[in-house]
Amino acid sequence: xxxxxxxxxxxxxxxxxxxxxxxxxxxxxxxxxxxxxxxxxxxxxxxxxxxxxxxxxxxxxxxxxxxxxxxxxxxxxxxxxxxxxxxxxxxxxxxxxxxxxxxxxxxxxxxxxxxxxxxxxxxxxxxxxxxxxx
Numbered sequence: 001x002x003x004x005x006x007x008x009x010x011x012x013x014x015x016x017x018x019x020x021x022x023x024x025x026x027x028x029x030x031x032x033x034x035x036x037x038x039x040x041x042x043x044x045x046x047x048x049x050x051x052x053x054x055x056x057x058x059x060x061x062x063x064x065x066x067x068x069x070x071x072x073x074x075x076x077x078x079x080x081x082x083x084x085x086x087x088x089x090x091x092x093x094x095x096x097x098x099x100x101x102x103x104x105x106x107x108x109x110x111x112x113x114x115x116x117x118x119x120x121x122x123x124x125x126x127x128x129x130x131x132x133x134x
Contacts, residue, residue, distance in 0.1 A: 045092075048092065049091060049092065052092065052093075052094060053088060055094070056084045056087055056088050056094070056095065059080075059084050059095060060080075060081055060084050060085075063076075063077045063080045063081055063084075064077065079100070079103055080100070083095055083099050083100060086099075087099070
């Protein structure tokens with residue numbers, strides 16, 4: 001009985017494989033030379049828009065995971081999610097670094113320290129001597 005079931009499943013498997021191969025052949029082979037499966041410009045635009053939205057959604061998920069792992073602060077997640085959400089509202093727009101550069105400002109003691117060190121030691125570019133070969 002097991003042998004019969006094995007033969008039935010093998011024949012069913014080979015028949016389904018033949019069907020899959022035939023359907024793939026039908027899609028790609030067209031004797032007239034015209035590919036009727038080619039997407040239109042509108043379909044390309046829709047696919048691009050869907051991919052863009054999926055990427056932005058994946059970015060949002062990534063922001064939360066990084067927050068949960070302690071890599072990002074809560075404020076950083078809010079800023080990044082808001083930037084991604086605003087990009088979602090604009091067709092064919094993605095999140096660029098230039099959208100976030102207004103947030104790249106040092107806060108706290110770092111700007112103060114930079115000013116003090118520059119006053120004390122001068123600008124780093126001025127203190128480094130140029131090579132003699134240049």
